Amino acid sequence: MSNTQGKEESAPTPASTDTSIIAGGPQPIAAPRAAGALHRIIVVGGGAGGLELVTRLGDKLGKSRQAQVTLVDRSPTHIWKPLLHEVAAGSMDPNTHQLEYVAQARWHHFEFQQGELTGIDRARKVVHVAACVDQDGDELLPARELPYDTLVLAIGCVTHFFSVPGAAEHAIALDTVAQAERFRRKLIAACVRAQNGKGRMGEDGRPRVDVAIIGAGATGVELSAELRNTAHVLNAYGLHQLDPRRDVRIHVIEAGPRILPALSERVSAETTKLLRKLDVDVFTGERVTEVTHDAVLTASGKHIDADLTVWAAGITAPGVLRTLGLPVSKMGQIVVGATLQSEADPDIFAFGDCAAAPWTEKQTTVPPRAQAAHQQATFLYDAIRARLAGKPLPEFGFKDFGSLVSLGHFSAVGSLMGGLIGGSMFIEGLMARFMYTSLYRMHVLALHGAIGMGLDTVTHWLRSKTSPRVKLH
Structure with a gap:
């Protein structure tokens, strides 16, 4: 998106009256x-x-x-x-x-x-x-x-907790940077405690960290995949006693019959397969009735352990x-x-x-x-x-170009729709990841122009070569 340049004369806004x-x-x-x-x-x-x-x-x-x-x-x-x-x-x-x-x-x-x-x-x-x-x-x-x-x-x-007991007190929302940073610090602390035998032990006698994500919309699904990548990186940087798949358990809990309910059934099904390949536990049809400091309870009677809980179940x-x-x-x-x-x-x-x-x-x-x-x-x-300029206002018409869901370094899935391709098409893998990344680059383009966007892209690429893949402090 480029900014229009040049000057043009504008008429004053018509005066308001209390009778019109x-x-x-x-x-x-x-x-x-x-x-x-x-x-x-x-x-x-x-x-x-x-x-x-x-x-x-x-x-x-x-x-x-x-x-x-x-x-x-x-x-x-x-x-x-x-x-x-x-x-x-x-x-x-x-x-x-x-x-x-x-x-x-x-x-x-x-x-x-x-x-x-x-x-x-x-x-x-x-x-x-x-x-x-x-x-x-x-x-x-x-x-x-x-x-x-x-x-x-x-x-x-803002996040909608739906008056679920304990949700606002024990679950972390992701509305702000401060909330996201708080979750990251608590995640690393939980992993360090488990590494040193100060956390909870699993049934197999091994240290274990459980993360519960309530809500399987785009935020919940994308977070679950990113957390699986984080577990692998933390293991590489010194948490050797934790198996990144077996000891760091990630649970996605959705009240509806499938994850990503706002997207197509095919996108939902393919994403579910990918998450399970990443050893992410996917619970559907499970309405959360209470959140405690160390567990999530559902209407069906499930008790899901949770050292950390994220609430991504709705907005208002x-x-x-x-x-x-x-x-x-x-x-x-x-x-x-x-x-x-x-x-x-x-x-x-x-x-x-x-x-x-x-x-x-x-x-x-x-x-x-x-x-x-x-x-x-x-x-x-x-x-x-x-x-x-005193001209009649146009009317807004929304064009749905489809939706994309990123699964971090592992994959991406989505669908292209409408005016972009003249129909509907399912995409995944490298193409989907490229298009997902381009959404952010379009936002940077709108804020800084083409040159600024190019410089920003190069800067972040260079920084990624000299920084760990996960922020460790």
Whole structure:
């Protein structure tokens, strides 16, 4: 994805009134803005889609002083969320893949405000941002109000524990780098304890480490394969008393009848075969009823040992979305129309996992996938420019190009669909791994351009030749 260059004149946004009706609700009264002042665009959420959007808007509108573009996020850094399972397994050092929002803002002509969204005053057209504190709890930035003319919500999703007893207390979610790093440290500690006879012993009298992964969607399946690779690497680096397959047990637990329920049955079946070849225990049709500090219990009566437990069984929208006074879906997502505008407020857009956007072709909503966020970010770049020019907004149409699941160094599987090949095709092995890797490279391309993406690829390749395959500290 390349940034469009050049300047073009833009007409001011039509004035709002309290009597017009747009997108199913009254248009709010605009906050006072000085004559000639720039149109204020705020994007809340610096995930894959949000960061791609502000980068392109900054390069086009911010650089030419056609608009003031601001990104709001509670974290100071960005990492592509599909990489978190690799961070958790130790096969990726997050410090080498994280991007500083402040630096990206400087390079691409937008402003960054760190803090968590706590509310919106639609009458005054301001967003409320919480205070930002350091690790000791000392305030770095005060709570703030940021005025907007166009607001875009892209705050993603969070883990849903479904009120399962003990899940929130004893299972680790993988929503953030901090959570992934916590799991990695606990995994290495468990292996070291087992190596030195300080952990639990198996029925055969050998030291044993059990990892339970609840939920067999893409995150759970990909993590299980990465963990098997991690066990082999740890064995090579000194944990010789642990057999990486026999003594490090990985259990994937799914409530549905098969793993990867959102993908085709063929992809699910082939992935199951591959996991079992890796000695990953796959439990399907097992609804988790309780998580304890050392076990996972299921409705059928199974007691699955677990030194570490990962919860990857579901997602839900952040709770703050239900407090904004905007229509939300049953999952708490902002309900938007075909233009990705909120049904109640045309000045507020939402996309990605936090939005319930119509997928007319399938008579459902757009699925929470990285490719959907990427397509919506591209769409909103054009839509916001049209809005500033006083032109009618286009309508978003999602194109499903298929899904891919990485099994680390071992393999990858997936299906290509729709406009990419004109039908549907199952792929696996080297081709699937190449296409899975290209998804991340497309994201880097959107953030840094072709030259930056090329340099980033070479840099990480060189670093991989001088670093262990697993982060060991």
